Amino acid sequence: MSYSEAPLAFPILIGDIGGTNARFSILVDAYAEPTRFPNVRTADFATIDEAIQQAVLDKTSVQPRSAILAIAGPIRGDDIPLTNCDWVVRPNVMISGLGLEDVLVINDFEAQALAIAAISDEHREPIGPARDTITASRAVLGPGTGLGVAGLVHAQRAWMPVPGEGGHIDLGPRSARDLQIWPHLVPLDGRISAEQVLCGRGIQYLYHAICTADGIEPSLKEPADITTAGLAGADKAAAETLSLFATYLGRVAGDIAMIFMARGGVYLSGGIPQKILPALQKPEFRAAFEDKAPHAAMLRSIPTYVVTHPLAALAGLSAYARMPGNFGVSTEGRRWRR
Incomplete structure (x- = not known):
């Protein structure tokens, strides 16, 4: 794990991970509209990595370089369990197994807060x-x-x-x-x-x-x-x-x-x-x-x-991904890089 305030590299995989459902999109660059993927039921996949591979990466030719994930659970250490489902987010495993260079994990309600910064x-x-x-x-x-x-x-x-x-x-x-x-x-x-x-x-x-x-x-x-x-x-x-x-x-x-x-x-x-x-x-x-x-x-x-907004958390994460300088999001202890 390393600490850096440098912007994440595009394309960026964006995920809002709840206890029952997970929602994903890919932001190709700072100006593009996010590419949405169908909602994922967490119970249908053994791991989050499997869900990302099958429900997102297998459905697109775009290979994300980075990921920003909002999760319902406390973020401590390299293994991050979700509060209300069996998934465990392991950023180092994502980097080695999914071809990512950079993974940022934040609290799900932090993403909701980001969403209300400029809500229409x-x-x-x-x-x-x-x-x-x-x-x-x-x-x-x-x-x-x-x-x-x-x-x-x-x-x-x-x-x-x-x-x-x-x-x-x-x-x-x-x-x-x-x-x-x-x-x-x-x-x-x-x-x-x-x-x-x-x-x-x-x-x-x-x-x-x-x-x-x-x-x-x-x-x-x-x-x-x-x-x-x-x-x-x-x-x-x-x-x-x-x-x-x-x-x-x-x-x-x-x-x-x-x-x-x-x-x-x-x-x-x-x-x-x-x-x-x-x-x-x-x-x-x-x-x-x-x-x-x-x-x-x-x-x-x-x-x-x-x-x-039906996907407020994803919208908030996208806003941060596009213009991180507009937000004071702490990444210390929550960002993993190759």
């Missing part, structure tokens, strides 16, 4: 009043399998992604209704974290807690069933689940906005915000986001958006 209006849906977007620090939250959080700090005329584990901050009750529901939520290691509620399984936990608090038998099982019934108003407990989910997400988003002083906006990424967009557009999300005395006026001035 067509790929974001405002929540609450539309405001002019200023060039200032931003933040992104992604309720999905878990709750990803990252900041994008603007300083020295560059965008600096700040990954972390913000989804594991504490989430506590505030209202009388919260106090009725909270004893029935499922704690993890003795506490309720934001991720325990603001994710796919969290929708289930919240729905069941509401039913238990009201002494009714849950009739819905899967998160998709709960969100569908809630959006349609077909189930009272499901409708309240979405209302409270939006409230709690607004509270956490407001906290993250203050932590990063995200005057440039807070962005909600991932599949869940897109699916429950009508619930987020109701007053509860913004009301909770802004309810941050003594800084309510500041929060009212911060815009919030749902990211609607």
